[in-house]
Each structure stands twice: as C-alpha cells, then as structure tokens.
Amino acid sequence: MSKVTGLSAKDLLHYGLLLDPDVSRINELKFERPSFIGGHKLKSCTIGAFAYFNAAGMTSAYRCHIGRYAQIGESSILGPPEHPMDWFSSHPFAFTRPHFMPNMYQFEDFARLAPDAQDGASYADSMPMDTFIGHEAYIGVASFIKRGVRIGHGAVVGASSIVTKDVPDYAMVIGTPAKIIRMRFSDAVIERFMKLQWWLYDLAPHKHSVDFSKVEATLDYFDQTLADGKLDLLKPPTYSLSKSADGYAVETLAAPLY
Ligand SMILES: CC(C)(COP(=O)(O)OP(=O)(O)OC[C@H]1O[C@@H](n2cnc3c(N)ncnc32)[C@H](O)[C@@H]1OP(=O)(O)O)[C@@H](O)C(=O)NCCC(=O)NCCS
Numbered sequence: 038m039s040k041v042t043g044l045s046a047k048d049l050l051h052y053g054l055l056l057d058p059d060v061s062r063i064n065e066l067k068f069e070r071p072s073f074i075g076g077h078k079l080k081s082c083t084i085g086a087f088a089y090f091n092a093a094g095m096t097s098a099y100r101c102h103i104g105r106y107a108q109i110g111e112s113s114i115l116g117p118p119e120h121p122m123d124w125f126s127s128h129p130f131a132f133t134r135p136h137f138m139p140n141m142y143q144f145e146d147f148a149r150l151a152p153d154a155q156d157g158a159s160y161a162d163s164m165p166m167d168t169f170i171g172h173e174a175y176i177g178v179a180s181f182i183k184r185g186v187r188i189g190h191g192a193v194v195g196a197s198s199i200v201t202k203d204v205p206d207y208a209m210v211i212g213t214p215a216k217i218i219r220m221r222f223s224d225a226v227i228e229r230f231m232k233l234q235w236w237l238y239d240l241a242p243h244k245h246s247v248d249f250s251k252v253e254a255t256l257d258y259f260d261q262t263l264a265d266g267k268l269d270l271l272k273p274p275t276y277s278l279s280k281s282a283d284g285y286a287v288e289t290l291a292a293p294l295y
Pocket residue numbers: 091108109110111176177178193194195196197198209210211212218
C-alpha cells in the first residue's frame with residue numbers, strides 16, 4: 038500500500054475523484070474510482086464506484102457508507118450526529134469527548150466545562166454511528182436521513198423527505214416522516230435484481246448488448262452472461278483520502294470496498 042502526500046484537488050482527478058477545492062470539506066474518505074463528490078462536506082465516509090453528489094447545493098454526510106451508483110440530491114443531510122434527549126443538557130458540553138469535537142475543546146472555556154478525555158465511554162459511543170445508502174439508491178434533493186438508517190439497494194427517497202426508519206430494497210419513500218408509496222418493480226423483478234447484484238460486475242463491455250430501458254430483457258441478458266462466466270467482477274482501484282498539512286494524502290487500498 039503506497040501513500041502519496043501533498044496532493045491538490047486537481048491531482049485527485051488522477052485517482053478518479055472529482056471534488057471542488059474551494060467548497061468541499063473532507064476529513065477522511067475511502068473511495069472507489071470513479072467518485073464524483075463535487076463541493077460537499079463528507080466526514081468519515083466510504084463511497085462506491087460511480088456514486089455521485091449533485092453539484093448545485095451543499096450536502097453533508099457523516100459516517101455514511103454509500104454504495105456504488107448511488108445518486109445523492111443536493112442540499113441533503115445524511116447521518117448527522119444525535120444529541121441525547123433525556124440528559125440534563127443535550128448540549129455537547131455534557132456528552133462529548135475531545136476526539137469528537139476538537140474544534141470546541143480547543144477553547145479553554147469549553148474544555149473547562151466539558152468532560153475530560155479519561156472520563157470513559159461517552160454518549161456518542163453508545164449511539165449508532167454509521168448510516169448506509171445502498172447501491173444505486175437515489176436520494177432526492179433536500180432530504181434528511183437519520184443516523185443509523187439503512188437505505189436499501191435501488192431505493193428512492195423523494196425530494197424533501199425526512200427518513201427516520203430503514204427503507205427496504207427498491208422501495209420508494211416520500212414525505213415527513215417518509216413512508217413507502219410503492220415499490221419500483223414487482224416482487225419477482227426485485228428478487229431478480231437482488232440475486233444478480235449487477236453493481237458488483239463490470240457492465241462496460243456489455244453496454245452495446247443491452248437496452249437499459251428494458252428491465253427484464255436486461256436482467257435476462259446479465260443472468261445469462263453471468264451463467265456463461267462472461268460477466269467479470271468490477272474491481273475499481275480503491276483509495277483512502279485524508280487531509281495533511283500540505284494538501285491531500287492518498288493511500289492505495291488492497292481491495293475494492295465491495
Ligand atoms: C419521489 C419521486 C421519485 C416520485 O416520482 P414519480 O414516480 O414520478 O411519482 P409521481 O410524481 O407520480 O408522484 C406520486 C405521488 O407522490 C407525490 N409526491 C411525489 N414526490 C413527492 C415528494 N418528494 N414529496 C411528497 N410527495 C411527493 C405526488 O404528488 C403524487 O401524489 P398523488 O398520488 O396524491 O397525486 C419524485 O417525485 C421525486 O421526489 N424526485 C426527486 C427529484 C430529485 O431530487 N432530483 C435530484 C437529482 S440528483
């Protein structure tokens with residue numbers, strides 16, 4: 038595993054990562070190439086190949102594991118931290134630790150009031166930390182996904198939805214709180230999608246053999262191609278990105294995320 042430091046945002050294009058150097062805020066990220074992040078704020082996320090964020094407005098994602106081909110609408114908030122509702126105070130002074138909020142702890146006024154690092158497990162340690170956005174899930178603009186929720190593979194979240202519960206594979210949800218309006222396909226077709234798991238394979242060599250608007254014919258083609266041993270796994274180069282004093286650092290990971 039090699040690590041390269043001192044990279045600019047433009048250099049990251051070489052690794053298949055598109056981000057906006059003026060706007061995006063990323064602390065650490067594991068990504069498969071290509072990943073289209075644009076000008077968004079990602080905190081400790083993983084992103085599968087071909088996943089993208091709509092570029093117009095700022096989306097924030099916290100500890101989100103975003104599948105391949107996921108489509109994230111602008112101005113969405115994915116997996117933000119929760120504060121305790123039943124403590125003396127829901128303010129971070131009561132429940133955080135220095136490693137969660139270094140920006141606040143750098144102020145003596147805050148550190149004086151807040152728990153010390155040695156105070157044992159914090160509230161945050163007891164909460165679900167990770168949020169999951171499935172392969173080819175489509176998140177409409179201005180959506181909120183509660184921390185710990187799993188958005189299923191192929192699921193759709195309508196614009197401006199507040200999602201507080203898991204969304205099944207290939208379900209379409211809308212509203213506040215989000216409810217299922219329908220499934221994208223029949224049960225039988227969803228079962229075929231889930232069995233095939235096309236996102237694991239390299240579809241590119243087959244693009245002239247299928248019409249993606251024809252769902253069952255395309256499933257037939259890929260089922261047969263897989264049975265014939267002619268559908269290869271997608272093995273995108275995969276990297277870990279972090280910020281360093283002189284720019285970005287990229288480390289090559291040994292295996293794809295999926
Ligand atoms: C959820 C969505 C995919 C559904 O599209 P659709 O299958 O064409 O559904 P329809 O427009 O036929 O709407 C079905 C019903 O849901 C309602 N509806 C649709 N989207 C809704 C939303 N986001 N919030 C609340 N209600 C919604 C419609 O008013 C309609 O209600 P009715 O049956 O009472 O008339 C679409 O409306 C949506 O929200 N798309 C997101 C677009 C987006 O964010 N793009 C960014 C691209 S990166």
